[in-house]
Amino acid sequence: MLATVAVVVIAVVLIATAVAVVVSDNLVHSVFWLAAMLITTALLYVMLEAPFLAAIQVMLYTGGVITMMLFGVMLTQRDPGSRVPSASEAPGWAAPVALGLGATLLVAIWTTPELAALTPTPSGDAQKIGHMFLDRYLIAFEALSVLLLAGMIGAIVLARKGDA
Amino acid sequence: MISYYLLFAAALFSIGAYGVLARRNVLIILMSLELMLNGVNIVFVALSLVPHGVQMAPGGHVFVLMVMAVAAAEVAVGLAIVIALFRTRQTVDINDLQMMSG
Amino acid sequence: MTFTIYELAAMQPALLVMIAGLLAVGLDTFVPSKTRIAHAMLCGGGVIAAMAALGSQLYYQRTAIHAFGNMLVLDDMACFLSLAILAATGLVLISSDADTTRRNIGFGEYYGLIMIAASAMMMLVASNDFMTIFVNLEVLSLALYVLTGITRKNPRSNEASVKYLVSGAFATCFFLMGVAFLYGATGTFALSGIREALALGLDSSMARVGLGMVMVGFAFKIGAVPFHMWVPDVYEGAPTSTTAFMSVTVKAAGVGALIRVLLIAAPMRSDLWADLLWWMAVATMVVGNLMALQQTSVKRMLAFSSVAHTGYALVALATMRSTDETFVPEAAASALFYLLTYTFMTLGAFSFLIYMGHELPGKDGTSEWQDAETLSDLAGMADRRPWAAAMMGLFLLSLGGIPPTAGFLGKFYLFAGAIERGHVTIAVIGVMASLVSLYYYLRVIVWMYMKEPMIADEKPHPSVAVVIALAGLATLLIGVMPGAFIAAAEHSIAVLR
Numbered sequence: 001m002l003a004t005v006a007v008v009v010i011a012v013v014l015i016a017t018a019v020a021v022v023v024s025d026n027l028v029h030s031v032f033w034l035a036a037m038l039i040t041t042a043l044l045y046v047m048l049e050a051p052f053l054a055a056i057q058v059m060l061y062t063g064g065v066i067t068m069m070l071f072g073v074m075l076t077q078r079d080p081g082s083r084v085p086s087a088s089e090a091p092g093w094a095a096p097v098a099l100g101l102g103a104t105l106l107v108a109i110w111t112t113p114e115l116a117a118l119t120p121t122p123s124g125d126a127q128k129i130g131h132m133f134l135d136r137y138l139i140a141f142e143a144l145s146v147l148l149l150a151g152m153i154g155a156i157v158l159a160r161k162g163d164a
Numbered sequence: 165m166i167s168y169y170l171l172f173a174a175a176l177f178s179i180g181a182y183g184v185l186a187r188r189n190v191l192i193i194l195m196s197l198e199l200m201l202n203g204v205n206i207v208f209v210a211l212s213l214v215p216h217g218v219q220m221a222p223g224g225h226v227f228v229l230m231v232m233a234v235a236a237a238e239v240a241v242g243l244a245i246v247i248a249l250f251r252t253r254q255t256v257d258i259n260d261l262q263m264m265s266g
Numbered sequence: 267m268t269f270t271i272y273e274l275a276a277m278q279p280a281l282l283v284m285i286a287g288l289l290a291v292g293l294d295t296f297v298p299s300k301t302r303i304a305h306a307m308l309c310g311g312g313v314i315a316a317m318a319a320l321g322s323q324l325y326y327q328r329t330a331i332h333a334f335g336n337m338l339v340l341d342d343m344a345c346f347l348s349l350a351i352l353a354a355t356g357l358v359l360i361s362s363d364a365d366t367t368r369r370n371i372g373f374g375e376y377y378g379l380i381m382i383a384a385s386a387m388m389m390l391v392a393s394n395d396f397m398t399i400f401v402n403l404e405v406l407s408l409a410l411y412v413l414t415g416i417t418r419k420n421p422r423s424n425e426a427s428v429k430y431l432v433s434g435a436f437a438t439c440f441f442l443m444g445v446a447f448l449y450g451a452t453g454t455f456a457l458s459g460i461r462e463a464l465a466l467g468l469d470s471s472m473a474r475v476g477l478g479m480v481m482v483g484f485a486f487k488i489g490a491v492p493f494h495m496w497v498p499d500v501y502e503g504a505p506t507s508t509t510a511f512m513s514v515t516v517k518a519a520g521v522g523a524l525i526r527v528l529l530i531a532a533p534m535r536s537d538l539w540a541d542l543l544w545w546m547a548v549a550t551m552v553v554g555n556l557m558a559l560q561q562t563s564v565k566r567m568l569a570f571s572s573v574a575h576t577g578y579a580l581v582a583l584a585t586m587r588s589t590d591e592t593f594v595p596e597a598a599a600s601a602l603f604y605l606l607t608y609t610f611m612t613l614g615a616f617s618f619l620i621y622m623g624h625e626l627p628g629k630d631g632t633s634e635w636q637d638a639e640t641l642s643d644l645a646g647m648a649d650r651r652p653w654a655a656a657m658m659g660l661f662l663l664s665l666g667g668i669p670p671t672a673g674f675l676g677k678f679y680l681f682a683g684a685i686e687r688g689h690v691t692i693a694v695i696g697v698m699a700s701l702v703s704l705y706y707y708l709r710v711i712v713w714m715y716m717k718e719p720m721i722a723d724e725k726p727h728p729s730v731a732v733v734i735a736l737a738g739l740a741t742l743l744i745g746v747m748p749g750a751f752i753a754a755a756e757h758s759i760a761v762l763r
Binding site for chain 2: 397400401404408411412415418419420421422424425426427428429431432435436438439442443445446447449450452453454455463498499502503566
């Protein structure tokens with residue numbers, strides 16, 4: 001019972017913060033709503049019995065991504081906090097497309113009845129995940145390191161100052 | 165129970181998609197993409213609970229970590245691109261990016 | 267699970283390319299910044315070594331190598347597409363000599379990113395599991411976002427890379443949601459595991475939506491209508507050598523991965539995807555060609571034409587399910603062969619635009635490089651550059667599908683196969699579309715041969731001439747003796763498991 005209440009509260013906060021990110025007219029506000037949304041997602045992972053992912057989510061997203069986002073905002077706004085074009089100037093087809101997408105996903109989820117009966121059970125502790133990374137999924141893990149390297153080279157090449 | 169988690173994730177995904185399609189500021193679009201990826205991650209975690217015959221090791225959790233790493237790299241490169249754009253054009257508004265058309 | 271050193275052989279070609287690329291990045295520390303010969307030699311060496319490794323796999327090893335828990339498989343299709351990707355990479359390495367020196371791009375990072383992207387593509391076509399497909403798709407996308415924006419003082423290049431990043435990341439989200447749904451329905455990321463689960467009747471609506479979203483993700487990446495909006499802007503804004511590189515290699519890698527997904531993961535459920543692909547192929551051919559008709563910029567016209575050519579390749583996939591409901595996987599061979607012919611003719615056409623580049627006087631006494639882009643840039647070039655113009659004519663006729671070029675055979679093989687499997691409508695639409703395309707390809711030839719020159723100071727770059735000659739040779743060679751190439755493509759599909 002307590003768990004159900006917690007999930008409902010988390011869900012409401014999650015959706016509300018997500019909407020706030022998308023409709024806010026102030027970039028800095030958007031970033032902070034995003035941070036709130038990401039931390040709420042971590043709570044949802046806890047409810048799904050995935051504490052390791054929750055910890056990583058907080059460290060990587062709020063620690064890394066939000067910081068980068070704030071840098072991005074500060075480096076590209078002459079006047080931080082200035083208004084950006086609001087969502088009301090959106091093309092008319094954006095909302096129907098997004099709604100159609102959501103409806104498709106909803107139908108797919110709702111017509112798969114065996115999902116409703118499942119409840120979260122403890123799974124995926126750090127040790128198990130680590131074993132899978134270096135065993136079953138070794139090659140993907142290695143390819144991921146190349147991805148980070150490519151990302152690093154790319155970011156430096158594009159963002160540095162100087163000629164060329 | 166799991167269906168409800170999946171519904172939140174689907175909602176998050178659609179809200180993010182709306183943000184990408186509707187907003188014109190590149191930074192907000194990048195944030196909306198993060199919303200979408202978070203929706204995907206919740207789906208992975210929730211669906212790794214589905215039993216398929218033998219007790220599966222949580223491959224979904226591994227995939228979530230991959231997605232997180234990719235998202236971080238994408239944000240880093242994305243912001244570098246946005247900064248390069250801002251240096252030459254003094255704008256990060258998609259509507260101002262109309263040099264090519266036809 | 268234990269791995270043996272033998273399994274490394276499955277990724278050896280990709281590994282060689284990657285190592286050469288990473289060394290090229292490091293090389294900047296040791297050689298003077300204006301010397302590029304070391305970078306070029308290193309990367310060229312990597313490409314040749316990888317080709318040799320693939321050749322030995324094809325001729326001495328012969329059986330496919332399943333490695334790392336079947337996440338990678340180096341089979342004949344992977345070798346075939348890897349060789350096409352490597353050939354394109356090699357040619358781009360030669361022709362990018364012009365772009366890097368003219369535009370003052372750092373050699374280390376440029377060559378390094380090209381090689382990283384190429385190695386990711388080689389791994390992608392060998393990926394047998396959605397996890398490796400995803401990671402490699404992302405590596406090549408990230409490298410290409412950066413390569414598109416690498417002339418970072420050029421506003422068009424910036425704009426192109428922003429558009430590429432946003433649409434590419436959007437596509438990735440769809441792809442991932444599809445993978446997540448398929449995972450939920452089948453409990454695995456392995457393509458063969460998904461097939462087994464689907465065979466057991468686990469085709470819930472979740473699996474169907476998942477498969478659909480994966481296909482949308484692929485359609486975005488290869489630029490199929492209606493997910494092609496980014497293609498013209500990105501191809502036009504990117505430096506031309508990058509455009510040449512991504513227009514051919516991403517298509518080969520993306521279509522290759524899509525073939526593997528469809529043939530390994532969902533072969534007996536072609537009823538789920540064949541119709542979707544049919545409409546996508548028709549829309550892509552029609553829209554691509556009609557939009558190309560309206561362009562005055564040759565570079566943008568070639569961008570739309572590359573959309574149209576994606577549509578032709580998709581015809582092969584859409585008609586794998588014949589009208590009498592039997593499934594003919596061999597049909598995918600014509601897509602592979604088409605991708606091979608497309609590689610050389612498109613690369614040649616874009617290289618010609620680099621070749622005819624000229625200097626534009628800038629504001630403060632400096633000058634800026636401008637590749638040939640509009641029809642007027644090419645006007646009258648047949649008199650002044652007869653050989654290069656003749657080669658460009660060859661590429662354009664091949665793109666339009668005129669015998670005896672490679673493009674003709676590619677299209678003939680595609681549409682004849684489609685008719686054989688009973689798909690007459692789509693074949694007729696395809697042939698009509700290529701007739702329309704002749705108009706805009708021939709228009710370029712008319713401008714080159716019948717108009718007076720309007721540009722006086724084009725400065726051809728010698729190394730690009732080599733690329734044009736090699737691509738022209740390949741286009742003719744495949745056109746005159748296609749037998750070996752078609753046999754290789756058919757064999758690649760026949761042994762696909």
